[in-house]
Amino acid sequence: MDFILEGIKQAIMLLVEGNPEIVHIMFLSLRVSGIATLISLIIGLPVGTFLALAEFPSKKLWISMINTGMALPPVAVGLFVSIMLWRSGPLGNLRLMYTPSAIIIAQTIIAAPVVTGLTLTALQQLNPRLKLQLYGLGASRIQMILTLWREARLPLLATVIAGFGSVISEVGASMMVGGNLRYHTRVLTTAIVLETSKGQFAIAIALSLILLLLAYTVNLWLTWLQQRNSQK
Amino acid sequence: MDNLIEIHNLTISRGKKSLLQIEHFSVCKGETMCLIGPNGAGKSTLLMAIAQLIKTDSAEIRIDGQKIDPKNVFSFRRRIAMVMQEPLLMDMTVFANVALPLRYRAWSKDRIEQQANTWLEKLGVLALRDRQARNLSGGEAQRVNLARAFAINPDLLLLDEPFSSLDAPTRAHLLEDLHDLLANTSVTTIFVTHELNEALLLGDRVAVLMDGRLRQIGSPQEVFNTPADAEVASFVGVETVIPGKVLTCQNGIVTIQANGFQLEAVGQAQPGRQVFFCLRPEDIILLQKSDILATASSARNLVAGKITKITPLGALTRVSIDCGFTMVALITRSSAQQMNLHIGAPISAMFKATAIHVIER
Known part of the structure; x- marks a missing residue:
């Protein structure tokens, strides 16, 4: 049990000391997942809105596809993106494999259906006559x-929380398309996997705590925003 | 008077079912047109179609003589304001709700402030200005909804049963206020309702819609006194609606002057006010020797006239009498036979003060 306490102690030390590798991993994780969430919002908000408000024959088919996409296994996404970006793959000449951009692409594919699906749900929960009233x-x-x-801002903020949560915590896709390269594509989740496989439980616990703290801080901020709006 | 809005050959169907089939419908500038009809008649659908909020199979809609292009309805929608059954206020303050359509129109901040406050005051909800709309009662919310619509200064106001979900006292107050606002602003209005009293009070003209077709359009008196057909008659129920003027009101008895007759009704109304008095046909008793029987009766009203029409309705007979205005009485077939009623015969109609329903105009 000592290694658990040791891990917690080491995590605090790593944070306090500002270990340059940990700081790099932390900021890379934030940057990659933040950009992926942002791109997912840029894609998911309009697509979800279109699906919620427009009427067209294949609408149900598209909604079922989005719902399926919300449960996409990150490793499957990782495999798909790897095939696409592999040197001999269709997008191999972009030379994005094992770069942070590759992780962003994979994480966007994971988060976009989540954002789209939850945007759709958030808008469908509004009174359907509201759209007509506003036009009127x-x-x-x-x-x-x-x-x-604006009317659906609370569930839409939950959408952002869910989108960010789905990518900051995923490991399969980041490992496959990023390669877990030190000072290059190593993010918190892939670093935890590496340290655990090396038997360095203390460092793995430390990294996990940082990951939890990071996710908690971002979600705390988003929740504060959400609840502040709900109390207005 | 010029028409503000004209509709020609409007049809809407869903699958094989025809929802609306309107050959011609127009509303004059400054007029309040009440659209009445039973539930499912297509009233709201027609209103939505006029507002260009639903697709039509075919329609030619003109505003100020200009044909509206269905592919470019934005500029038309900027000239209208729609009020729906539910208030549908946004999750923001009362003021922000009224300001919202003005912000859409990029009005200046000062102008929005002034206009929103003016209309909140006119609707009696200025004190609620900074309250969250979700905390309002039904009546307050509908007042804010009306303020939001009026604040736009629309050319055409479309009201879709705005009082249907309100309790009777709240509805009565709002109806009175809306009546005054419509009179003061002269905004062209289409008011959908299935409450006949609302149509009588507000409508310059009344249009009866049934099964997606316009069955009758005319003044309230025309529509309520001389229904176009049995279905319309059955829907409007009250068959005698006469305009008059209140002479006195004492001890709960209103004396009304109507076409040379002085009639007494139970109720309250201010002397000098223009009113309608309404009589249901079954409340009228017909007399052939009025001078003898009238004195032996507790009924306070007696009018003389001539029979203009006799319509057998199975066990009952509908008798139309011209007394300077048209009255309709419903008597049993055996009574009609015993009295030997015929067209042109002199007849007197007697009815109690409690049978008259007085509605202010």
Whole structure:
């Protein structure tokens, strides 16, 4: 049991000392997952909104595909992105394999369906006549959508929380497309896997605590934003 | 008077079912048109179609004589304001809700402030300005909803049963306020309702919609006194609606002057006010020798006229009488036979003060 306490102690030391490798891993994790979440929002918000508001024949098919996408296994995504970015793959000439960009691509594929699906749900929970009411008050299409987003801001913030949570904690895809290269593509989750496989439980626990702390801090901020809005 | 909105050949169907089939419908500038009909008649659908909020199979809709292009309805929608059954306020303050459509129109901050406050005050909810809309009662929310619509200064106001979910006292107050607002603003309005009293109070004209078709359009008196067909008559129920003027009101008895007759009704109304008095056909008693029987009765009202129409309705007979205005009485077939009623025969109609329903105009 000593190694657990040792791990916690070491984590605190690593944080306090500001170990350059840990700091690099931490900021890379934040940067990669932050960018992936942002791109997922740019894709997912409009697509989810379109699916929620538009009426077209294959709508149910698309919604079921998005719902399936919400449960995509990260390793399957990792495999798909690896094949695409592999030197001999269709996008091999971009030379993105084993780069942070490759991890961002994989994480975006994981988070985008989550953001899309939850955006769709958030907007479908609003009164369906609200859209007509806003048009009936002279709103343009963009004004109508922005007003609906504002109206659904609490579940939409939950969407951001879920999107970020799904990528900051995934390991399979990051490992496969990033390669866990030191000072290059090593993020918190892949570093934990490496240290555990080396038997360095103390460092693995330390990294896990940092990961938890990081996820908690970001989610705390988003939750604060969400609840502040709900109390207004 | 010029028409503000004109509709020609509007049809809407879902699958094989025809929801609406309107050959012609128009509303004059400054007019309040009440659209009445039973549930499922297509009233809200017609309103949505006018607002260009639902697809039509075919329709030619004109505003100020200009045909609306279904592919470019934005500029038309900027000229209308829609109020739905539910208030559908946004999750923001009362003021922000009223300001919202004005912000859509990129009004200046000062102008929005002034306009929103003006209309909140007119609707009696200025004190609630900074309250969250979700904390309002049903009546308060509908007042804010109306303020939001009026604040736009629309050319055309579309009201879809705005009072249907309110309790009776709240509805009565709001109806009175809306009546005054419509009179003061002269905004062209289409008001959907299935409450006949609301149509009588607010409507310059009334249109009856049944099974997706317009069955009758006319003044409230025309529609309520001379229904176009049996279905419309059955829907409007009250068959005698006469305009009059209140002479006195004492001890709960209102004396009304109508076409040379002085009638007494139970109720409250201010002397000098223009009113309608409404009579259901079954509340009228017909007399051939009025001078003898009237004195032996407790009924306070007696009017003389001539029979203009006799319509047998199975066990009952509908008798139309011209007394300077048209009254409709419903008597049993055996009574009609015993009295030997015929068209042109002089007849008197007697009815109690409690049978008259007085509605302010």
